[in-house]
Each structure stands twice: as C-alpha cells, then as structure tokens.
Amino acid sequence: MIAPDGRTPFVQTLVGVSIPRLYAYHRALRQALAAGTSTITSRELAALLGQTIASTQIRKDLCALGTLGRRGQGYQVAPLVDQLSWVLGLQRDWRIAIVGFGFLGHAFATFIAARESRFHIVAIFDNSPKVIGQSWQGITVSDMASATQIIPNVGCEIGVIAVPAEAAQDCADLLAMMRIRALLNFAPVLLHLHSPASAPPVIVRNIDLAGELSILTHRLSAASLNSEEA
Amino acid sequence: MIAPDGRTPFVQTLVGVSIPRLYAYHRALRQALAAGTSTITSRELAALLGQTIASTQIRKDLCALGTLGRRGQGYQVAPLVDQLSWVLGLQRDWRIAIVGFGFLGHAFATFIAARESRFHIVAIFDNSPKVIGQSWQGITVSDMASATQIIPNVGCEIGVIAVPAEAAQDCADLLAMMRIRALLNFAPVLLHLHSPASAPPVIVRNIDLAGELSILTHRLSAASLNSEEA
DNA sequence: AAATGTGAAGAGGTTCACAGCG
DNA sequence: CGCTGTGAACCTCTTCACATTT
Numbered sequence: 001m002i003a004p005d006g007r008t009p010f011v012q013t014l015v016g017v018s019i020p021r022l023y024a025y026h027r028a029l030r031q032a033l034a035a036g037t038s039t040i041t042s043r044e045l046a047a048l049l050g051q052t053i054a055s056t057q058i059r060k061d062l063c064a065l066g067t068l069g070r071r072g073q074g075y076q077v078a079p080l081v082d083q084l085s086w087v088l089g090l091q092r093d094w095r096i097a098i099v100g101f102g103f104l105g106h107a108f109a110t111f112i113a114a115r116e117s118r119f120h121i122v123a124i125f126d127n128s129p130k131v132i133g134q135s136w137q138g139i140t141v142s143d144m145a146s147a148t149q150i151i152p153n154v155g156c157e158i159g160v161i162a163v164p165a166e167a168a169q170d171c172a173d174l175l176a177m178m179r180i181r182a183l184l185n186f187a188p189v190l191l192h193l194h195s196p197a198s199a200p201p202v203i204v205r206n207i208d209l210a211g212e213l214s215i216l217t218h219r220l221s222a223a224s225l226n227s228e229e230a
Numbered sequence: 231m232i233a234p235d236g237r238t239p240f241v242q243t244l245v246g247v248s249i250p251r252l253y254a255y256h257r258a259l260r261q262a263l264a265a266g267t268s269t270i271t272s273r274e275l276a277a278l279l280g281q282t283i284a285s286t287q288i289r290k291d292l293c294a295l296g297t298l299g300r301r302g303q304g305y306q307v308a309p310l311v312d313q314l315s316w317v318l319g320l321q322r323d324w325r326i327a328i329v330g331f332g333f334l335g336h337a338f339a340t341f342i343a344a345r346e347s348r349f350h351i352v353a354i355f356d357n358s359p360k361v362i363g364q365s366w367q368g369i370t371v372s373d374m375a376s377a378t379q380i381i382p383n384v385g386c387e388i389g390v391i392a393v394p395a396e397a398a399q400d401c402a403d404l405l406a407m408m409r410i411r412a413l414l415n416f417a418p419v420l421l422h423l424h425s426p427a428s429a430p431p432v433i434v435r436n437i438d439l440a441g442e443l444s445i446l447t448h449r450l451s452a453a454s455l456n457s458e459e460a
Numbered sequence: 461a462a463a464t465g466t467g468a469a470g471a472g473g474t475t476c477a478c479a480g481c482g
Numbered sequence: 483c484g485c486t487g488t489g490a491a492c493c494t495c496t497t498c499a500c501a502t503t504t
Contacts, residue, residue: 015472016474018473019448020441023438023441026444041484041486042485049420050422054474057475060487060488062487063486063487063488067486069485069486069487070482070485071480071481071482071484071486071487073484073485074486075486088444089447089448089451089452090444090447102337102340103334103337104334104337104341106337107332107333107336108439111334111439111440112439112443115418158443158447181450181453182447182449183446184443184446188345190280190282192280203446203450205446208253209338209341209342210345210346210349211253211254212435212437213342213349213388213414214249214253214318214319214320215250216433216435217318217319217320217388218249218252218317219433220319220387220411220412220433221318223411246494246496273463284496284497285463286496289464289465289466290465290466292464293465293466297465299465300463300464301464301465301502301504302461302464302503302504303463303464304463305464
C-alpha cells in the first residue's frame with residue numbers, strides 16, 4: 001500500500017488525533033469541494049464545522065497527516081480530501097454483510113447504499129421465514145445458517161449486527177468464524193469475541209441507541225437543575 | 231426534584247465522569263439485579279463489562295455519585311441502580327417525537343418501545359403521502375406541517391430526526407420552534423439551532439452511521455499496515 | 461482479610477503563543 | 483501581512499498506591 005503522494009502512510013502512528021474528528025473534516029471538505037472551493041484555511045474549516053473544533057486543533061491534526069498547507073494561503077481542498085480518505089481507510093472499497101434485516105438492517109442498508117459509494121452490501125441474512133428469500137437491490141436475503149457458504153464466496157470484511165439482543169452473540173460468533181474482520185453492533189449487549197489465534201482480533205464498534213438517548217436525558221436533567229437554582 | 235435518598239442531587243457537578251460509562255454500569259447492573267445479584271464489587275462489575283473499564287475507574291465514578299459502597303463488601307446493587315437512574319435522568323418518563331418514519335424511524339420506534347419503558351413515542355411525523363395516515367402502536371403518522379398543532383398537545387421533550395440530510399435542518403428548526411429541548415439526529419449534517427432567546431438551548435446529539443463505519447475502516451487499514459510490517 | 465475511597469503521579473489531549481514561510 | 487506549523491503550558495482524565503473501614 002502506497003499513499004497517493006508516494007510517501008509511506010503512517011496511519012497507525014497518528015497520536016493525539018481522533019478519528020471522529022478526521023471524519024468530520026472529511027465530510028465538510030467533501031462538501032466544500034463539491035461547492036467549488038479549492039483552497040481553505042483552518043479558520044474557514046472551523047466555521048464549516050460550526051466552531052465545534054478550534055482552528056489550532058485542526059492545524060495540529062492536519063499537520064500530523066503530513067504537511068499539506070501553504071503558509072499565508074491555507075490548504076488545497078482536493079489533496080486534503082484524498083489524504084483524509086487514505087487515513088480513514090476510504091481510499092478503497094469495502095464489502096459489508098448485514099445480519100438481521102428488520103427495519104434497522106433495512107435502514108442501514110438503504111442509507112449506506114444511497115450515500116457511500118465505497119461501501120457495498122454484498123450479503124444479507126435473517127432467520128425469519130418472512131424475510132428470507134426477499135430481494136433487496138438484487139441481493140437475496142438468506143438464512144443465517146447459509147452464511148458459512150455465502151460469506152467465503154462474497155468475501156466481506158465488515159459485518160453489521162442488527163438483530164435482537166438475544167441473538168447477537170451467536171451472530172457475532174458465526175461472523176468471527178467466517179473471518180469477518182470488523183463488526184458494527186447495534187444490539188445492546190457486550191459481545192465477547194474469541195477469534196481464532198491465527199487471525200487478527202475482530203474490531204468491534206457498538207452503537208447503543210438507548211445509551212444515546214440517556215445521554216440526552218442526563219443533560220436535560222442537569223439543565224433543569226441548573227435553571228431551578230438560577 | 232429530590233433524589234431517592236433525600237440528598238439534593240448534584241447531577242451537574244460530576245467532573246471527570248463520563249456519561250457513557252455510567253450508562254454502561256447502569257445496563258450491566260440492571261442485568262445483574264434481574265439475575266438476582268444483590269451485592270457486587272467493583273472488580274466483579276469490571277468483569278461484567280468485559281474488563282473494558284478498570285475497577286479503580288469504577289470506584290472513582292461511583293464515589294463521585296455519593297458514597298454507596300461498604301468497605302470489605304462491595305456495593306448494594308439495587309440502590310446503585312436507582313442512583314445511576316437518577317443521574318442519567320432515567321428516574322422519570324420522557325416523551326419522544328419521531329420525525330421521518332422510513333425504515334430508520336420505524337426501527338428506532340420499535341427498538342425503544344420494546345426495550346425502554348420510560349421512553350414513550352407520542353408523535354410521529356413524515357412528509358410522504360404513502361406514510362402519512364399509517365398507524366403504529368395506536369399512533370397515527372401525521373404530516374410534518376401539523377406538528378405545530380400536535381406537539382403542543384402531547385408535549386414531548388425529545389425529538390428524533392430520521393429524515394434525509396436535505397430535510398434535517400428544516401425539521402430541526404420546526405422542532406426547536408415547538409420548544410423541543412433535545413434532539414437525536416441521524417442525518418449526516420451539522421444542525422444549526424438558533425433557539426429563541428427565552429428558551430434554554432436545544433441539546434443535540436448526532437449519530438452518524440457512515441462515520442461509525444469509517445472508524446472501522448480506519449482501524450482495519452491500520453491493522454493491515456501493522457501486519458504487513460510485522 | 462477484603463474491598464472501598466482518595467491523594468498523587470502519570471498519560472493524553474487541547475489550547476496558547478509565537479516562530480517560520482509564502 | 484496572513485496563515486501554517488509547533489514547542490510549551492495547561493488541563494482533564496486515568497492509573498497507581500495505599501490509607502481506611504467493615
């Protein structure tokens with residue numbers, strides 16, 4: 001793997017840089033590029049991000065990726081987007097298997113297919129007879145049990161778990177056995193993954209909808225208490 | 231508002247305590263309580279959380295909520311759950327309006343209704359004629375335009391934005407005008423909320439599905455580079 | 461003896477101030 | 483002169499070590 005500019009990328013050496021922040025830059029800069037902006041300063045980018053990130057922080061982050069800015073001018077947007085794509089792993093395509101094709105799995109598939117051209121849904125599984133056999137954008141929903149045949153064929157790197165909590169662990173085990181390398185888990189359970197010793201560990205990221213809600217309720221409660229005191 | 235034990239709660243004064251972590255404790259402890267555990271040590275709780283949080287960290291956090299543990303024994307699970315519920319704002323019920331009743335809105339509603347008894351979906355909006363008029367658990371999906379009449383009637387604190395990116399800002403504006411106090415936003419856009427000067431600012435939390443995916447792809451890329459070097 | 465509670469040390473990430481270029 | 487790049491100060495959160503309590 002060689003970065004677009006020929007330097008060896010040093011993705012793993014980025015200290016002090018948060019990936020969500022880089023993704024925010026990436027999204028904002030893609031929009032700016034689409035709108036015809038060719039050059040941008042760190043302060044302008046901070047404005048695009050609603051001043052949620054200081055311009056100094058932006059410069060620190062971008063500097064850590066390699067020097068791309070021109071002093072006195074700012075940054076070239078196009079190469080910056082490329083560089084960020086590279087670091088975020090978005091310079092290549094990825095194949096995704098969705099497990100659980102209820103409303104959530106369906107929503108995820110539709111959202112990703114519509115917006116992210118580098119992510120491809122290549123397999124869909126469910127265990128409900130009502131859903132199995134249905135077709136979504138040319139992909140037939142298969143029984144979970146047939147994952148052992150299908151996944152080696154289509155070869156996907158990422159699994160999305162959108163099943164009820166009770167079924168999530170079994171799905172995760174099965175996907176790990178199929179050498180899936182990363183999981184996005186919507187089920188509100190802690191997954192225990194004992195990947196085979198030969199394979200690298202499975203990367204898991206959890207999205208907990210109830211947890212997100214409770215962050216809101218915490219802050220609402222705190223806000224009420226503050227206003228009562230005032 | 232008075233905490234269960236009579237002390238004045240100090241929700242807003244919790245420094246050095248992350249809310250996602252408290253929520254993780256809450257979930258694990260509720261399960262432990264349901265399984266019949268009445269007492270638990272910080273180390274046992276760390277084990278329940280898959281050793282993702284050190285027992286020292288747990289003690290620091292719980293200590294910050296007020297002294298609830300007994301030295302030599304551990305913590306009483308039941309009062310601990312109550313205390314955490316209080317801090318997280320889960321000691322009361324909350325009413326939610328969902329805007330956008332495609333697959334994602336539907337998934338969110340179903341998920342919350344099934345799992346979280348203190349959250350109540352009280353209004354659903356969409357702008358597609360195909361969806362308006364449908365009924366979900368006794369709630370009729372209404373046109374977005376009628377939100378100005380419906381929301382003041384049902385009085386909900388939290389709004390969920392599950393519409394396409396292009397429509398999200400308008401929905402947020404409308405909800406803010408209706409004095410919604412918090413928003414969970416699934417649309418991949420930065421919302422600008424100019425809440426009326428008289429009202430407290432609207433609390434926003436964004437859930438960015440593509441961003442979550444890119445965190446996985448970043449780590450997958452980094453892992454590949456590392457293994458190549460090894 | 462066992463586990464909590466907590467000051468102190470440490471690590472990590474953010475902001476500041478300004479040097480360095482264009 | 484403007485904006486980037488960056489060492490240093492700063493601050494927040496985590497970990498350690500151990501005193502304290504049951």
